[in-house]
Amino acid sequence: MPGLFKPSRLRSRAGRALPDNLPMHIAVIMDGNGRWAKLRGLPRSAGHKAGAENFRRIAAFCKDIGIKYLTAYVFSTENWKRPQDEIDKIFSLLCDYLDESLATMEQDKVRMQFFGDIAALPQPCRQRIERVREQSARFTDATVNLCVNYGARAEIARAAERLRGGSEPITEEAFSAELYTAGIPDPQLCIRPSGVMRMSNFLLWQTAYSELYFTPTLWPDFSKNELLAILRDYSKRPRRYGGI
């Protein structure tokens, strides 16, 4: 219950296990929902439901420990190839998630942004996305970015199109400013659960220097403790950005 949420108590509990150099921005590919459901003899939709619930837990935890930005892959430009009933279920879960976010926004105080071609989504999703985006824009402590109908190649092509015909030289900075992530630091850490080790058209420009972390855990089972272990691993990785 939002009223019972005690960020300070949670923070001090997690704080004992927290490394000093936390990433400012974590990106996550929520993979393994279907396999999670299959292992339990459940329909794939049950896996997506459990995945959405887990995202809420992990997002609250990230805010609590001081992660400024969390970006999650909800629906890719390629996911339209899935059976229509699965697509409908994912959008229905997204609508529920957005309704809940609207209801708890004053307690959560999280800005929510949406990356991808939102105009192509079903109307109920679009309306809720607009409302959540507008009403959460005033929050500054933490930002959750949901990638919906998102593909990194489409994002890069869109940025190139927006720059086409301009008189200024196309620098990396100018290009970054045309991406959905404009103004947001690149993710220092990108996590993909479920044992799959590829980027699948996710934040290809922004993850040029991200630390990648792959775990066999299926997304609905991905826990706060595992995230803490990953953060400890991340804190020990030397990051040289091409230097020595």
Ligand code: FPP
């Ligand atoms: C990949 O797992 C997951 C997706 C394509 C959908 C992710 C969507 C959700 C978690 C629900 C909506 C989320 C929110 C935050 C409202 P998969 O289905 O490809 O898993 P599999 O590889 O095991 O089949």
